[in-house]
Amino acid sequence: MSRSFLFLLGSARTGGNAELLARAAAQQLPSDTGQRWLDLARLDLPDYHDRRHSTEGWPVTTSDETLLWESTLAATDVVIVSPLYWYSLSSYAKRYLDYWSKWLSTPDPEFRAKMSGRTLWGVTAMAHRQDVVAEPLILTLHHTAAYMGMRFGGVLLGNGSRPGQVGTDEQAAIRAKTFFARDAPIARFPYAQE
Numbered sequence: 001m002s003r004s005f006l007f008l009l010g011s012a013r014t015g016g017n018a019e020l021l022a023r024a025a026a027q028q029l030p031s032d033t034g035q036r037w038l039d040l041a042r043l044d045l046p047d048y049h050d051r052r053h054s055t056e057g058w059p060v061t062t063s064d065e066t067l068l069w070e071s072t073l074a075a076t077d078v079v080i081v082s083p084l085y086w087y088s089l090s091s092y093a094k095r096y097l098d099y100w101s102k103w104l105s106t107p108d109p110e111f112r113a114k115m116s117g118r119t120l121w122g123v124t125a126m127a128h129r130q131d132v133v134a135e136p137l138i139l140t141l142h143h144t145a146a147y148m149g150m151r152f153g154g155v156l157l158g159n160g161s162r163p164g165q166v167g168t169d170e171q172a173a174i175r176a177k178t179f180f181a182r183d184a185p186i187a188r189f190p191y192a193q194e
């Protein structure tokens with residue numbers, strides 16, 4: 001199966017640092033690898049309402065929700081491009097993942113089985129200079145991959161606050177060159193690891 005990357009931008013501003021870093025990493029992908037870029041802040045994805053166990057039924061599905069669902073299922077690799085907000089994912093990125101809870105059962109109950117074996121990646125930018133504070137974001141994505149039976153490629157971290165500032169993070173630029181070439185093992189919860 002040829003690779004196809006879905007980049008989901010989760011910043012609350014356009015042209016931000018996380019996107020810049022993700023584009024630098026994506027430049028290194030082979031030319032026959034598909035790339036689709038969607039900006040979650042520009043899509044009509046309403047706040048998630050949990051109707052999994054309700055007789056009420058789900059709210060009307062927007063065309064952008066369908067676009068995201070179809071694009072997710074069409075991708076071998078899903079890349080969450082989210083700035084570090086309050087040490088974790090942005091609300092846009094988190095909301096997209098909340099919809100996975102709906103998609104587990106509808107419109108196709110095979111969602112998890114189909115995503116199993118595919119790869120989840122993260123790219124983030126942050127003002128803090130100590131990478132360790134991004135652990136909540138990294139664990140969120142890692143555990144999401146473990147729950148879904150997916151591979152986890154890790155998170156590419158870059159430092160910056162003003163738009164474009166990540167461009168001065170030389171270590172991030174070096175990491176970006178090889179980020180998508182790294183091994184992405186099947187994610188396992190810590191208690192399930194041998």
Ligand SMILES: Cc1cc2nc3c(=O)[nH]c(=O)nc-3n(C[C@H](O)[C@H](O)[C@H](O)COP(=O)(O)O)c2cc1C
Nearest residue numbers: 011016017018083084085086087126127128160161
């Ligand atoms: C709502 C909000 C929360 C933030 N929380 C953090 C944080 O917890 N840690 C941090 O290092 N930087 C934090 N920042 C700074 C951003 O991570 C930083 O400006 C980053 O470069 C933004 O990425 P972007 O340009 O892709 O939007 C926060 C910024 C905003 C707007």
